[in-house]
Amino acid sequence: MADPTAPLLDVRNLTKIYPRRKGLFGKGDDFVALDDISFTVARGEVLGIVGESGSGKSTAGRIAMDILPRTSGQVLFDGVDPDGMDRRQRRAFRRRAQMIFQDPYASLNPRMTVEQLLRTPLALHGLTAGPAEDRRKLVAALDLVGLPETLLNRYPHEFSGGQRQRINIARALMLDPALVVADEAVSALDVSVQAQVVNLFMDLRERLGIAIVFIAHDLPVVGVISDRIAVMYRGRIVELGETVAMFTRPRHPYTAMLLNAAPAPDSAPAGPMAARLPAEETDGAGGCAFRPRCPFAIAACATGKPPVRMLEGGHMTACLRDELVIDGPLAGQSCR
Amino acid sequence: MHTFRRLMKIRTASAGLVMVAVLAVACTLLPPLLPYDPLEIDLHHRFLPPLSGGHVLGTDEIGRDTLVRLLAGARTSLLIGLSAMVLSTVTGCLTGGLTGFHGGWTRRVLMRIVDSVLCFPTIFLLLTLASFGQPGAPTIVGIVSLVAWMEVSRVVDGQVRALRGREFVIAVEAMGASGVHMLLRELLPNITGAIIVVSTLNVARAILMEAYVSYLGNGIQPPQPSLGAMLNDAQEYLRPDPWLAILPGLVIAIAVIGLNFVGDGLRLAVDPRQGRRA
Numbered sequence: 001m002a003d004p005t006a007p008l009l010d011v012r013n014l015t016k017i018y019p020r021r022k023g024l025f026g027k028g029d030d031f032v033a034l035d036d037i038s039f040t041v042a043r044g045e046v047l048g049i050v051g052e053s054g055s056g057k058s059t060a061g062r063i064a065m066d067i068l069p070r071t072s073g074q075v076l077f078d079g080v081d082p083d084g085m086d087r088r089q090r091r092a093f094r095r096r097a098q099m100i101f102q103d104p105y106a107s108l109n110p111r112m113t114v115e116q117l118l119r120t121p122l123a124l125h126g127l128t129a130g131p132a133e134d135r136r137k138l139v140a141a142l143d144l145v146g147l148p149e150t151l152l153n154r155y156p157h158e159f160s161g162g163q164r165q166r167i168n169i170a171r172a173l174m175l176d177p178a179l180v181v182a183d184e185a186v187s188a189l190d191v192s193v194q195a196q197v198v199n200l201f202m203d204l205r206e207r208l209g210i211a212i213v214f215i216a217h218d219l220p221v222v223g224v225i226s227d228r229i230a231v232m233y234r235g236r237i238v239e240l241g242e243t244v245a246m247f248t249r250p251r252h253p254y255t256a257m258l259l260n261a262a263p264a265p266d267s268a269p270a271g272p273m274a275a276r277l278p279a280e281e282t283d284g285a286g287g288c289a290f291r292p293r294c295p296f297a298i299a300a301c302a303t304g305k306p307p308v309r310m311l312e313g314g315h316m317t318a319c320l321r322d323e324l325v326i327d328g329p330l331a332g333q334s335c336r
Numbered sequence: 337m338h339t340f341r342r343l344m345k346i347r348t349a350s351a352g353l354v355m356v357a358v359l360a361v362a363c364t365l366l367p368p369l370l371p372y373d374p375l376e377i378d379l380h381h382r383f384l385p386p387l388s389g390g391h392v393l394g395t396d397e398i399g400r401d402t403l404v405r406l407l408a409g410a411r412t413s414l415l416i417g418l419s420a421m422v423l424s425t426v427t428g429c430l431t432g433g434l435t436g437f438h439g440g441w442t443r444r445v446l447m448r449i450v451d452s453v454l455c456f457p458t459i460f461l462l463l464t465l466a467s468f469g470q471p472g473a474p475t476i477v478g479i480v481s482l483v484a485w486m487e488v489s490r491v492v493d494g495q496v497r498a499l500r501g502r503e504f505v506i507a508v509e510a511m512g513a514s515g516v517h518m519l520l521r522e523l524l525p526n527i528t529g530a531i532i533v534v535s536t537l538n539v540a541r542a543i544l545m546e547a548y549v550s551y552l553g554n555g556i557q558p559p560q561p562s563l564g565a566m567l568n569d570a571q572e573y574l575r576p577d578p579w580l581a582i583l584p585g586l587v588i589a590i591a592v593i594g595l596n597f598v599g600d601g602l603r604l605a606v607d608p609r610q611g612r613r614a
């Protein structure tokens with residue numbers, strides 16, 4: 001058994017390169033989707049991963065779940081890399097780590113009833129224990145996500161997006177997971193429904209002690225639920241730290257931009273962030289990738305990738321300018 | 337259920353379904369009620385025209401009852417069509433499912449073979465193969481399936497490939513589902529519509545193929561009745577007794593057209609979006 005104080009999930013120096021061909025016989029122009037990212041998730045912790053569309057969040061989540069091959073780096077779940085797990089460990093990993101996807105419409109098999117959907121994980125892991133006991137488990141899971149058992153015989157298309165996402169969550173809960181990776185689990189939902197589902201996640205963490213990797217492109221939504229947040233930009237983690245510290249004094253201009261593009265964290269979650277990646281933007285070749293959009297760029301930013309700087313409290317940033325003081329929405333408030 | 341209701345709204349499809357159903361019911365239920373045997377020769381009553389001498393559809397050149405022979409022939413045709421369909425559907429689902437799921441070089445090789453075989457006119461292939469085999473129903477089923485499974489395989493391969501990366505499949509993969517589970521429980525149930533469409537059309541094709549092969553003498557052997565062989569026999573007497581050719585032709589047409597109507601209707605009923613585009 002792994003050390004209980006060690007992180008549940010420990011991702012080290014993960015790199016993912018997609019080979020890209022230009023034209024039919026074109027020379028390979030590799031695309032770096034993840035560039036040497038590292039983060040940890042403690043037991044029962046909520047880690048937010050935020051960044052605009054295309055920054056590599058899903059790639060990171062899927063590699064952590066071992067449903068996407070990586071180029072290099074390590075993923076340690078309870079100290080063991082899924083890549084080197086034996087059959088038994090792998091089974092346990094598939095049970096203890098669950099994923100929720102962005103599109104609640106696409107992630108449920110349209111041909112199955114809710115009952116069949118929820119029974120699937122039990123069957124996959126040989127956890128069936130007779131019809132009555134199984135049914136009790138199904139009802140309990142539905143109850144946890146706030147759905148009545150009368151829905152068991154319905155098909156996914158009969159539900160709203162928010163309800164479907166609850167069904168997805170209930171299905172993940174069937175296996176008693178220690179970790180749930182929620183990839184944009186609320187992004188496709190209406191704003192009011194988003195808040196309800198975020199509350200459900202917080203409730204689950206509170207009641208069941210589940211660790212959550214909460215991926216979204218919307219920093220305020222992520223701020224509501226996360227203990228710590230990793231901000232991604234173009235395949236790199238540019239800032240990682242405790243939510244309060246980040247919302248008080250963001251250390252990276254990109255984080256500041258995400259914060260100003262949105263209302264304060266304790267107000268209602270906002271809609272999708274306006275600022276998206278322009279299609280063909282020079283990536284600040286050689287220097288800081290954020291340089292073309294950075295209001296604080298200096299000459300030094302053009303020479304070499306900014307190194308990762310460790311600050312107090314485990315906070316880290318990949319911005320050169322350590323003297324920069326940017327006020328976040330929580331600045332001036334002594335305490336949250 | 338929705339699909340069936342949509343199917344019945346398509347006029348040609350419901351007509352086709354009635355044609356096939358009437359034929360199937362007639363050739364299962366009617367023969368025991370008729371006082372003749374399909375092999376019973378009656379040289380005193382040859383070439384009776386329809387509705388004469390107690391024979392509803394007349395008799396042939398050796399006095400056998402045409403109606404009974406037609407029904408028996410149609411039954412053989414339908415059985416051959418169904419067996420070939422089952423065989424080709426199972427083979428096609430397995431191969432197409434595997435190649436669509438795994439991709440890679442197996443897929444490239446198999447699909448290349450399928451493509452090159454399917455671009456030959458099927459009938460020549462069929463006749464060549466038939467001339468090697470022992471004539472009879474099992475051989476015809478085998479030969480027809482040998483071609484028909486490829487159609488199924490190609491359809492299943494394409495559909496499985498399209499669905500393989502969908503989130504509901506990835507979702508169960510992340511829960512530890514095996515390839516077999518993903519294929520059988522998640523993917524195939526979502527493409528039954530497309531499979532039923534090709535399979536229905538394959539029944540029609542098999543019936544037509546049986547008729548061709550038997551007509552040319554390599555299929556069902558006399559004295560067993562077969563629609564194709566009856567057509568061949570009738571050739572000699574075309575001038576004085578045309579109904580001997582017209583009747584089996586009509587039965588073939590009813591079966592094949594009916595099944596095609598149903599198949600085409602299903603194509604629309606299974607995927608309503610396609611219907612709007614058409």
Ligand SMILES: Nc1ncnc2c1ncn2[C@@H]1O[C@H](COP(=O)(O)OP(=O)(O)O)[C@@H](O)[C@H]1O
Nearest residue numbers: 018031033051052053054055056057058059060
């Ligand atoms: N299969 C793939 N082949 C090539 N590039 C890909 C592939 N999947 C994702 N990418 C690229 O990797 C980048 C990161 O994608 P993703 O992890 O989905 O970002 P996010 O989830 O943050 O929106 C994107 O620019 C995307 O275009």
Ligand code: SF4
Nearest residue numbers: 288291294301319320
């Ligand atoms: S390193 Fe320079 S360009 Fe990059 S974020 Fe910091 S100040 Fe801006």
Ligand SMILES: [Mg+2]
Nearest residue numbers: 057058059184
């Ligand atoms: Mg994504």
